[in-house]
Amino acid sequence: MRKCQSWRLVKLLTVSAVLVLSAQILVGVLSKEQVKTSPLSEQEHRLLSPHSYQYVLNQPLCRYTSPFLLFLVPVAPQDNAAREAIRKTWGAPGQDTLTVFYMGVPEGGQGSSLQDKLEEESREHADIIQMNFLDSYQNLTIKTVMMMNWAATHCPRASYVMKVDSDIFVNVFHLLRWLRSCPRQAFITGSVINDGRPRRDIYSKWYVSEEEYPEDSFPPYVSGAGYVLSADLAARISWASRFVRMISMEDVYLGLCLRVLGVRPVYALSLPTLRNLFEIRDLEYDRCTFTKLLIVNGFKASKLLQHLGLNLFSAQRTQTSSTGCI
Numbered sequence: 001m002r003k004c005q006s007w008r009l010v011k012l013l014t015v016s017a018v019l020v021l022s023a024q025i026l027v028g029v030l031s032k033e034q035v036k037t038s039p040l041s042e043q044e045h046r047l048l049s050p051h052s053y054q055y056v057l058n059q060p061l062c063r064y065t066s067p068f069l070l071f072l073v074p075v076a077p078q079d080n081a082a083r084e085a086i087r088k089t090w091g092a093p094g095q096d097t098l099t100v101f102y103m104g105v106p107e108g109g110q111g112s113s114l115q116d117k118l119e120e121e122s123r124e125h126a127d128i129i130q131m132n133f134l135d136s137y138q139n140l141t142i143k144t145v146m147m148m149n150w151a152a153t154h155c156p157r158a159s160y161v162m163k164v165d166s167d168i169f170v171n172v173f174h175l176l177r178w179l180r181s182c183p184r185q186a187f188i189t190g191s192v193i194n195d196g197r198p199r200r201d202i203y204s205k206w207y208v209s210e211e212e213y214p215e216d217s218f219p220p221y222v223s224g225a226g227y228v229l230s231a232d233l234a235a236r237i238s239w240a241s242r243f244v245r246m247i248s249m250e251d252v253y254l255g256l257c258l259r260v261l262g263v264r265p266v267y268a269l270s271l272p273t274l275r276n277l278f279e280i281r282d283l284e285y286d287r288c289t290f291t292k293l294l295i296v297n298g299f300k301a302s303k304l305l306q307h308l309g310l311n312l313f314s315a316q317r318t319q320t321s322s323t324g325c326i
């Protein structure tokens with residue numbers, strides 16, 4: 001329970017930091033109440049509805065046992081190297097964790113040679129979930145909603161779900177210990193972005209037209225690199241998606257669903273330094289720094305494998321690897 005108290009302290013500090021640091025955010029919170037929600041039209045909903053797509057590959061992975069923490073990794077069909085590296089590092093099967101890879105169909109469709117390879121890989125590892133939407137960058141939002149729906153319907157007894165990109169370092173040991181310190185509901189944490197705005201510059205990679213999103217700011221959301229939610233929220237997000245129009249930035253989309261649900265994403269900060277535990281910048285590997293973080297960005301397959309021996313990935317890691325760190 002002491003850890004719960006320190007968690008409350010984190011929350012308290014977070015709240016005060018937010019209050020003190022930015023009056024702007026407060027304005028955002030106040031104006032948020034005025035947003036009306038109504039269900040999407042049939043046609044708008046169809047693009048994101050779980051009923052619009054069928055499983056090409058699926059696995060009854062939670063039929064007999066449920067993991068404490070389910071990792072959902074969106075990955076492009078051709079990115080076999082990333083899947084291999086994750087299976088050998090933080091995604092290795094553990095007692096408390098389960099890792100599934102989520103994808104749509106490749107460009108060439110279901111008859112392509114890439115699809116044949118995927119089916120072989122799926123037979124070997126039984127960790128690939130695939131639905132029949134086209135796998136593309138712009139369709140990441142579809143993928144995210146489908147992942148939430150999969151978690152809610154196929155793995156409903158997991159305690160936590162983590163959406164994590166395939167180029168991320170995950171400190172499984174620290175993450176599990178941190179999550180176990182306190183049971184939570186309607187909870188989502190990650191690197192919170194409170195002041196996001198749509199880019200109206202047509203040449204920007206993140207251009208959003210006024211037609212697509214008329215408001216001039218985004219509600220708070222968590223960076224898509226990696227975020228953790230209590231499993232109850234996966235079902236509620238999937239439900240909320242029938243009120244939120246498709247926008248191609250999946251993390252913003254999730255924030256819009258959270259607004260419908262009245263759930264605020266929270267920061268995860270370390271004490272006493274108030275460092276963000278979800279590090280979305282790239283950092284050079286440093287054992288002492290990494291022991292204390294939950295995720296770090298910028299770990300492509302080769303870099304993950306290079307650190308294979310360092311043991312920070314494993315839930316069974318011995319306590320000793322943080323010795324010598326301050």
Ligand SMILES: *[C@@H]1O[C@H](CO)[C@@H](O)[C@H](O)[C@H]1NC(C)=O
Nearest residue numbers: 132133134135136137138139
């Ligand atoms: C997204 O997926 C849908 C369903 O497969 C497809 O019709 C659409 O073309 C895809 N959009 C993009 C931009 O790839």
